[in-house]
Amino acid sequence: MKKRKGVTIIEFLVYLAIFSLIIMISMDWIVRLWQTCLFYSKKRVCLVNLSAAHDMLIRDLQNAPSSAANWKMKTTSQLIWTASTKKDICWMYENNTLVRIEGSYNEKKKQWKKKTKNLVASSIKKANFTCKEEGQIGYVDFTIADAYYTMNNSVMLLKRSLPWKEKEKDQQSS
Secondary structure, eight states, X not given: OOOOOSOOHHHHHHHHHHHHHHHHHXXXXXXXXXXXXXXXXXXXXXXXXXXXXXXHHHHHHHTSOOBGGGEEEEOSSEEEEEOTTSOEEEEEEETTEEEEEEEEEXXXXXXXXXXXXEEEEESOOEEEEEEEEESEEEEEEEEEEOSSOEEEEEEEOOSOOOHHXXXXXXXXXX
């Protein structure tokens, strides 16, 4: 009897079927793992962007004057106030974006001139501003939300006045 060398076609097909099954199972596992990784990566990017917008808004509000006279607009989607740099600052929610505008705002014409507009965050599902005031604006509550996260905060405005506004009041009273 001759010893044969090699494998038969049946042995080869069995080996190929087992190998293909192992590859299919492992590829399915890799694809699911990759999808999970992409999902959490997208959530992380959203959280970082939302946190950055949140921090910038808090920084601006902490420097905002508490006198209601220095606030030009207070709606649920837009805040405009005069900053200590004699520039107006606006935070606005429009078209699923959070925008910060700095420049000169004309209240009568409701127009900006010499403005710098910055996109702070995109893919925002909700942004809401609320001012609590009794002659002075004490707190500004806000909510910013995207597809995954919602951030709420209440910022206390310091009872500060703008130095150049004080000079104008002193000159008017004299």
